[in-house]
Amino acid sequence: MSESHDDTTARSVSTVRETGPDAPGTAAGGTGRTGTDVQTRSAALPERFDNPGLPPHRPRMADTAVAAARRAERQVAFLFFLSIVGTVLTIVGYFAVPLRNDPESGRVLLSNILLGSGLFLTLFGIGTGAVHWAKTLMPDHEEIDERHQIEGTPQEQSEAVDILANGVEDSGIGRRPLIRNTLVGALALAPLPAVVLLKDTGPNPEGVLAETIWQAGTRLVTDPTGVPVRAADLSVGEVVHVQPEGIEESSHVLDEKAKAAVLLIRLEPNELAEESLAGAYAGIIAFSKICTHMGCPVALYEQQTHHLLCPCHQSTFDVTQNAAVIFGPGKRPLPQLPIDVDDDGYLVATAPFSEPVGPSYWEREQDKRRMTEES
Amino acid sequence: MNAVLRHRRHPLALVVLLLGALLVAGMAYAAVAPTGAQASEATGVDDIALGEELFLANCSTCHGTDGAGGYVNADGDAAGPSLIGVGAASVDFQVGTGRMPAQASGPQISKREPQFTLEETRAMAAYVASEFGPGPAIPDGEFLDPANGDVAEGAELFRVNCAMCHNFAGSGGALTRGKYAPNLRGVEPVHVYEAMVTGPQSMPVFSDDTLTPQQKNDIITYLDYVETEPSPGGLSLGSLGPVGDGLFIWVVGITGLIACAVWLGAKSS
Numbered sequence: 001m002s003e004s005h006d007d008t009t010a011r012s013v014s015t016v017r018e019t020g021p022d023a024p025g026t027a028a029g030g031t032g033r034t035g036t037d038v039q040t041r042s043a044a045l046p047e048r049f050d051n052p053g054l055p056p057h058r059p060r061m062a063d064t065a066v067a068a069a070r071r072a073e074r075q076v077a078f079l080f081f082l083s084i085v086g087t088v089l090t091i092v093g094y095f096a097v098p099l100r101n102d103p104e105s106g107r108v109l110l111s112n113i114l115l116g117s118g119l120f121l122t123l124f125g126i127g128t129g130a131v132h133w134a135k136t137l138m139p140d141h142e143e144i145d146e147r148h149q150i151e152g153t154p155q156e157q158s159e160a161v162d163i164l165a166n167g168v169e170d171s172g173i174g175r176r177p178l179i180r181n182t183l184v185g186a187l188a189l190a191p192l193p194a195v196v197l198l199k200d201t202g203p204n205p206e207g208v209l210a211e212t213i214w215q216a217g218t219r220l221v222t223d224p225t226g227v228p229v230r231a232a233d234l235s236v237g238e239v240v241h242v243q244p245e246g247i248e249e250s251s252h253v254l255d256e257k258a259k260a261a262v263l264l265i266r267l268e269p270n271e272l273a274e275e276s277l278a279g280a281y282a283g284i285i286a287f288s289k290i291c292t293h294m295g296c297p298v299a300l301y302e303q304q305t306h307h308l309l310c311p312c313h314q315s316t317f318d319v320t321q322n323a324a325v326i327f328g329p330g331k332r333p334l335p336q337l338p339i340d341v342d343d344d345g346y347l348v349a350t351a352p353f354s355e356p357v358g359p360s361y362w363e364r365e366q367d368k369r370r371m372t373e374e375s
Numbered sequence: 376m377n378a379v380l381r382h383r384r385h386p387l388a389l390v391v392l393l394l395g396a397l398l399v400a401g402m403a404y405a406a407v408a409p410t411g412a413q414a415s416e417a418t419g420v421d422d423i424a425l426g427e428e429l430f431l432a433n434c435s436t437c438h439g440t441d442g443a444g445g446y447v448n449a450d451g452d453a454a455g456p457s458l459i460g461v462g463a464a465s466v467d468f469q470v471g472t473g474r475m476p477a478q479a480s481g482p483q484i485s486k487r488e489p490q491f492t493l494e495e496t497r498a499m500a501a502y503v504a505s506e507f508g509p510g511p512a513i514p515d516g517e518f519l520d521p522a523n524g525d526v527a528e529g530a531e532l533f534r535v536n537c538a539m540c541h542n543f544a545g546s547g548g549a550l551t552r553g554k555y556a557p558n559l560r561g562v563e564p565v566h567v568y569e570a571m572v573t574g575p576q577s578m579p580v581f582s583d584d585t586l587t588p589q590q591k592n593d594i595i596t597y598l599d600y601v602e603t604e605p606s607p608g609g610l611s612l613g614s615l616g617p618v619g620d621g622l623f624i625w626v627v628g629i630t631g632l633i634a635c636a637v638w639l640g641a642k643s644s
Contacts, residue, residue: 108607233584302577
């Protein structure tokens with residue numbers, strides 16, 4: 001900043017000032033000068049910079065000393081030899097360490113090390129050897145390939161134009177409007193099948209994203225063992241990962257599980273929020289395990305703080321506030337699955353989820369309205 | 376020495392120096408790093424009188440002489456958590472892993488060298504269980520032997536119930552606000568079992584009614600398998616998952632590629 005200020009001052013008084021220790025010729029590239037007239041500097045710049053050309057050729061050690069050349073030759077040969085060793089090591093390793101089904105012996109590890117390092121040496125030896133050879137021993141004269149003119153000569157250009165004009169003339173497209181018009185029509189209509197085909201990518205999935213296989217009366221069974229959960233078996237502070245009974249019989253088990261996974265938690269009943277109580281049983285509460293942000297399983301439950309943490313993007317839900325989002329990118333609370341006990345004391349769902357579980361999707365609001373009307 | 380000094384301006388001298396320094400630092404760490412192995416022998420001596428003496432001397436400051444949580448301040452917060460109904464398993468876990476007596480208050484009390492012998496720990500456990508109401512008992516040896524469980528069952532149960540916090544290989548992981556799920560390597564089977572039935576600190580409870588003793592044994596077997604199984608890929612890098620592996624390949628792998636690129640572009644001397 002101070003330098004440009006110096007320049008403007010110099011220009012405003014428009015005098016050629018003494019440049020001190022700096023010679024006028026070096027002022028253009030000099031820094032830290034005390035003050036230089038602009039006129040002087042622009043005059044020092046040439047009208048056009050000449051091509052400085054290549055730097056002077058510097059001979060390599062291998063070019064000047066025979067011993068150095070011999071050494072480089074041995075180095076290249078050594079690298080190629082290393083590649084040969086690697087190839088032998090790979091083949092020997094393959095046959096000497098056959099993979100059998102005995103994971104305890106460390107045989108897989110040994111085989112991996114032999115094959116991996118052998119193949120590494122094979123390829124790396126050839127590559128580095130070739131590059132080292134080219135860099136040290138092959139000729140290194142600088143050569144210049146001038147760029148070709150891209151433009152053709154005027155004669156070539158006029159010939160090309162003639163060929164095109166003759167083609168148009170010969171096709172007779174100007175004289176036969178019927179052909180011309182039908183061709184334009186055919187080209188205009190040709191993309192239409194793509195539009196029709198791409199639009200029809202299958203039936204509208206309707207409620208597939210919104211609905212889970214939870215129904216009123218579905219028992220909560222443990223994941224993955226499928227044992228029904230008795231309310232009396234849960235102690236305070238306990239967590240059980242549950243799924244709906246009968247999920248193993250559904251036609252797409254993993255699809256259903258991705259929506260229907262539920263986390264069952266028991267707290268002291270007075271710790272639950274007012275709005276959670278209707279769907280909870282004696283402090284036992286069930287929330288969808290599918291994060292409302294991106295659909296990861298939210299299962300990191302902290303017993304003392306009652307926080308549920310999603311491991312993917314750290315959305316944090318507070319179980320004592322009906323799973324409200326208290327941190328992170330999650331947009332909505334986790335949907336609650338209303339539960340009760342049946343006559344045998346097992347936990348059952350009293351109704352399906354009242355809203356779509358998991359992350360947002362295009363038709364979510366419509367689905368949610370429909371589900372609210374149905375319930 | 377002169378032969379070494381002659382090469383000190385060689386382009387590779389810095390690389391050699393760095394590698395040497397890394398090697399020395401690594402060996403020094405390996406020499407002093409704690410190995411975390413500790414042997415314990417079950418004695419079965421439950422001396423309630425000794426337990427009471429130890430409890431009054433070491434625990435009652437925070438937990439109170441009646442075990443209800445000690446001094447309550449004006450906000451209604453007790454000095455320590457109540458021990459009513461926590462049971463012997465909880466005492467054995469907390470004291471046996473050195474978490475209790477607590478070193479300092481903070482987001483989480485971490486594991487350290489146990490401060491009491493097994494005999495003293497069991498005496499305190501017996502005292503707490505008899506004086507402050509019953510709770511989960513210290514599990515007997517039947518379901519603690521890794522040889523008695525099914526690895527595949529244990530692996531599936533671990534992935535559903537434990538892996539989200541403790542990582543797929545039990546390497547541990549972060550929770551909210553400074554809390555964390557600890558690394559499970561080197562943890563005694565009895566402490567693994569006790570942690571599941573008592574739910575220490577942030578960990579929820581996995582009672583014997585919902586996760587049967589045999590299933591807990593399967594999980595112990597899986598943890599033992601993860602710990603003893605040779606890693607077929609070589610360096611496991613702590614089994615931390617994609618973040619640790621990614622950091623390694625970004626630092627070591629890309630540095631190697633850059634070194635190759637620099638060598639490719641450099642002129643021969």
